[in-house]
């Protein structure tokens with residue numbers, strides 16, 4: 318199995334926009350593009366041949382349609398000259414873009430103008446890369462959305478489908494697996510030209526399934542338009558991303574968009590929370606429900622959960638008393654939910670239950686290690702790196718790692734991200750103070766915000782949750798992050814547990830526009846080894 322690679326220096330981060338597409342693309346006449354957009358393309362421009370689509374001038378290749386979108390800082394029309402220099406055959410933009418182009422010298426390629434070009438990018442990408450269901454058959458598409466659990470569930474789906482002998486790709490926060498070398502991700506859900514290009518590429522390479530994370534940003538920014546998910550899954554909804562969606566209602570409405578006819582053929586919805594129940598009750602897509610708590614009626618229910626190793630054995634009972642016996646190797650009851658969701662999504666895709674049980678028994682597919690998700694670095698002291706970066710995830714991660722050993726203390730190291738949902742910071746502080754014995758507050762990704770001010774927000778929540786006496790013993794503010802991790806290791810006794818939360822698999826910390834190489838797993842390993850503690854080896858899914 319490949320080992321993790323860690324960047325050697327701060328300068329190595331490659332954030333260049335990516336381009337993915339199949340090796341062979343049949344040209345689409347610009348007239349057909351115009352027809353799809355409802356825009357007339359006068360001769361002779363209607364003969365221009367389009368062989369690709371790009372939102373960024375830096376990824377344009379000859380024959381592309383360059384889509385010049387309005388952005389947060391610039392308008393894509395500012396980059397039309399670059400795009401044409403790189404070979405763009407035509408430009409699609411909005412009125413503002415057309416106005417900007419009219420101010421410059423003549424644009425030597427056809428320019429099509431629509432009100433909202435972002436709304437057109439998905440369907441156009443599907444048309445240009447021929448990634449529509451009929452064209453990509455037999456490749457089945459699985460999409461997972463929800464606040465927490467998307468990455469883990471997509472890894473579980475991938476691992477289960479592979480255990481069933483299916484050639485399966487993956488698109489998500491950590492990496493893209495498209496039948497070649499793993500590609501580190503820049504976004505959880507890439508822009509639609511990349512998504513459609515990837516699906517066509519996977520199809521060309523003979524893959525027959527793909528599991529994909531769908532972020533709420535992606536739905537808002539129309540990145541999943543033009544896709545039809547064979548099975549769409551919903552994990553849960555808790556507070557996060559309220560910088561993008563101003564209320565939970567809005568956040569929910571965005572997620573619910575995925576579960577509409579034309580976007581999903583079937584839905585599998587976890588109904589453990591009220592949002593899942595609402596979704597299941599309102600979607601017009603054929604829906605299968607799933608519950609881990611047994612409190613809410615559901616088509617499939619988890620029962621008989623009992624610990625085995627670090628993970629859990631459990632039974633899934635459904636239609637007419639049908640059962641499946643499942644083992645997940647990752648700790649935490651939430652990973653029972655993720656594994657159950659993966660199983661039901663695969664069942665709903667048409668796999669026979671007996672065949673699925675055989676794959677679960679022989680390959681133990683949920684023993685897969687998901688990078689930075691409940692990743693065990695050492696077992697004595699227990700040292701875990703986890704991506705929990707919102708209140709609910711942090712609470713569940715802390716509960717999952719708490720050791721029953723008498724006298725064992727739980728030490729948590731975490732911070733909050735800058736420029737994201739500021740309201741969650743004090744809640745995260747309070748949860749840590751309530752559930753851990755020693756709370757070390759440090760930096761996450763401050764981005765452009767003042768890191769000390771972010772720590773102060775978290776600290777304020779933690780202080781409020783604690784009584785005055787415990788303040789001196791259990792609550793520390795330590796920065797930078799690598800020092801905070803070393804500090805946790807220095808405090809740990811063999812019977813203790815350290816949870817380093819918030820950044821999981823990430824290997825870069827972004828501070829005021831500068832990328833610093835920082836991998837929690839490496840820092841933790843190094844500090845534990847320096848103290849003479851044993852560390853465990855890395856494991857990860859193969860590409």
Ligand SMILES: CC(=O)N[C@H]1[C@@H](OP(=O)(O)OP(=O)(O)OC[C@H]2O[C@@H](n3ccc(=O)[nH]c3=O)[C@H](O)[C@@H]2O)O[C@H](CO)[C@@H](O)[C@@H]1O[C@H](C)C(=O)N[C@@H](C)C(=O)N[C@H](CCC(=O)O)C(=O)O
Pocket residue numbers: 372373374375385386387388389390391392393394396503504505506507508532533534535538
């Ligand atoms: C907030 C947000 O989502 N912004 C997206 C948006 O960027 P923007 O509006 O700032 O673009 P801009 O920099 O002003 O540029 C305007 C236009 O000019 C183009 N351009 C720009 C420069 C150039 O040299 N050439 C060029 O053509 C750009 O491609 C863009 O279309 O449009 C860009 C391209 O279309 C996206 O890449 C970009 O995502 C950025 C990178 C991003 O970080 N998004 C995050 C917040 C995100 O989507 N995260 C979710 C997960 C969230 C979570 O769960 O935590 C995700 O799915 O990853």
Ligand SMILES: Nc1ncnc2c1ncn2[C@@H]1O[C@H](COP(=O)(O)OP(=O)(O)OP(=O)(O)O)[C@@H](O)[C@H]1O
Pocket residue numbers: 463464465466467468469470490505530532552553651652654655689690691703704705706709710711713714821
């Ligand atoms: N089903 C779940 N319910 C609640 N918390 C979960 C669940 N699954 C995972 N978590 C917690 O959330 C963290 C992130 O998990 P994961 O990466 O699978 O979710 P995600 O939805 O992909 O997150 P993101 O959108 O931030 O990338 C985990 O490290 C764990 O602490």
